[in-house]
Amino acid sequence: MAKAQKSTRETIVASAAKLFYAQGIRAVSVDAVAEAAGVTKRTLYYHFESKDELIAAYLEGRDQPNLLLFRKWFEAADGDLAEKAEAIFVNLARAARHPKWKGCGFLRTSAELANMPGHPAIRIGAAHKKTFEAWLAQVFAEAGINDAGELARQMLLLLDGSFAVVLLHRDASYMESAGKAAAMLVRAAMSAR
Amino acid sequence: MAKAQKSTRETIVASAAKLFYAQGIRAVSVDAVAEAAGVTKRTLYYHFESKDELIAAYLEGRDQPNLLLFRKWFEAADGDLAEKAEAIFVNLARAARHPKWKGCGFLRTSAELANMPGHPAIRIGAAHKKTFEAWLAQVFAEAGINDAGELARQMLLLLDGSFAVVLLHRDASYMESAGKAAAMLVRAAMSAR
DNA sequence: GTCTATAAGCCGATAGAC
DNA sequence: GTCTATCGGCTTATAGAC
The missing domain is CATH 1.10.357.10 (Tetracycline Repressor, domain 2)
Structure with missing residues (x-):
């Protein structure tokens, strides 16, 4: 019943997916993904080495x-x-x-x-x-x-x-x-x- | 016989076409197009109002x-x-x-x-x-x-x-x-x- | 693991001279 | 019509505190 709360990483991927799909990969900045996920850019770069890795996680x-x-x-x-x-x-x-x-x-x-x-x-x-x-x-x-x-x-x-x-x-x-x-x-x- | 020399505008569109097709629209900067065409950015913006107009000219x-x-x-x-x-x-x-x-x-x-x-x-x-x-x-x-x-x-x-x-x-x-x-x-x- | 702050550079577009 | 020079803002990515 109790659904596990989304991890920070999952939250970031979900926000990235929404934005990348809606606007395109290169049209969306890492800043925008971080803001949509409610974390700072530093946190995002703690979980993902680069924007390219984030793109891959979105499609995965x-x-x-x-x-x-x-x-x-x-x-x-x-x-x-x-x-x-x-x-x-x-x-x-x-x-x-x-x-x-x-x-x-x-x-x-x-x-x-x-x-x-x-x-x-x-x-x-x-x-x-x-x-x-x-x-x-x-x-x-x-x-x-x-x-x-x-x-x-x-x-x-x-x-x-x-x-x-x-x-x-x-x-x-x-x-x-x-x-x-x-x-x-x-x-x-x-x-x- | 004598083929008309390419106008500046045509030169710019040709360079834009090459770069946009090879690398994608958003991956190519206006600077890059101007440099490839051998003109300054100011000249490019004399012939085209915006990058969007240049993209349109490429596909046209x-x-x-x-x-x-x-x-x-x-x-x-x-x-x-x-x-x-x-x-x-x-x-x-x-x-x-x-x-x-x-x-x-x-x-x-x-x-x-x-x-x-x-x-x-x-x-x-x-x-x-x-x-x-x-x-x-x-x-x-x-x-x-x-x-x-x-x-x-x-x-x-x-x-x-x-x-x-x-x-x-x-x-x-x-x-x-x-x-x-x-x-x-x-x-x-x-x-x- | 998450924050604030910032680096270093590129972006599209423009000012003003000639 | 083409030039040099530059604007203000946004880009990916990082430094260092907690």
């Missing part, structure tokens, strides 16, 4: 929650494999219509840090997407689809494409188009099985 | 060249409609393997400026993608495809998805997967025509 903290959400949407959906796959996009479209939605934090960070390919935050983002892709591939393979890996890649491309396009146009209906395309590709793979 | 200058490249790739490809569509992805994969490739400047800028939805640079990026989508829709419609608009949207999603995913993983083979998915969707639309 989003990895599992995001993956679980996608799985939940998939598993909760009725219908065949194509409909369950499409459900991810439909749910995402609903989320994207919220005014605070600003795309995918992993992709936006990798876009912002494109000139630092080895940055820890980019590694974490890449690992996150690989985990999602591997989960999809497993689901498709268990359904008896032949080239499950390729289908998983294509669905990932549609998903990340919809993140990018919806962010640019602020039109969540692109996510529904992506879902329809995904469903069509799944059906084609099912019938070729 | 990329609009037509990028669109023309995609059209060229499409038109130069042999084969049916599906193969011509796939050719865009194959050519893009080749470009993406160049070490200086850093994704799509329009999408990266929109990711970086996600907290400023009305920013002129985002408007220019959105218009650019809409023009591309409209061209695709026209090509598909002329081929007699029923829901040409929806197919164009799906292909745009695959294209922009491949920009994002290839930038994150530094693995251009995702573009070839996107191309295969696009070809499959085009073929499905062709046979349902």
Whole structure:
């Protein structure tokens, strides 16, 4: 019952996540994160060696929650494999219509840090997407689809494409188009099985 | 024969484009752009009211060249409609393997400026993608495809998805997967025509 | 572990001369 | 139209007290 009080470190990461996602990595200063967390900058630098480490901690903290959400949407959906796959996009479209939605934090960070390919935050983002892709591939393979890996890649491309396009146009209906395309590709793979 | 010498303004935009694309908008200072262009900051601010205006000019200058490249790739490809569509992805994969490739400047800028939805640079990026989508829709419609608009949207999603995913993983083979998915969707639309 | 205070430098933008 | 010089503020990160 009694939930452990958040540690200072967790408070800082939570504030960083909120600000980095809302405004972007380079647009948010360490000062702003410290102030939002209610600690001084000195305390923040006691817990994190650098801003880069804080960025990495922000994305690290989003990895599992995001993956679980996608799985939940998939598993909760009725219908065949194509409909369950499409459900991810439909749910995402609903989320994207919220005014605070600003795309995918992993992709936006990798876009912002494109000139630092080895940055820890980019590694974490890449690992996150690989985990999602591997989960999809497993689901498709268990359904008896032949080239499950390729289908998983294509669905990932549609998903990340919809993140990018919806962010640019602020039109969540692109996510529904992506879902329809995904469903069509799944059906084609099912019938070729 | 005699090619007009580049105006100061053009020189500045060219330097800005190089630096903004290579390093990101917020990572590049106005000082750096001025120095790369070989002018003082005062001169830069004579030609541009603000950094935001300079960012907009950078993307404005990329609009037509990028669109023309995609059209060229499409038109130069042999084969049916599906193969011509796939050719865009194959050519893009080749470009993406160049070490200086850093994704799509329009999408990266929109990711970086996600907290400023009305920013002129985002408007220019959105218009650019809409023009591309409209061209695709026209090509598909002329081929007699029923829901040409929806197919164009799906292909745009695959294209922009491949920009994002290839930038994150530094693995251009995702573009070839996107191309295969696009070809499959085009073929499905062709046979349902 | 958390504080106050500050270093050392870079940021976007501007003043005024020519 | 381009220059030199500089503004005030913000940046990441650190020193040293408690």
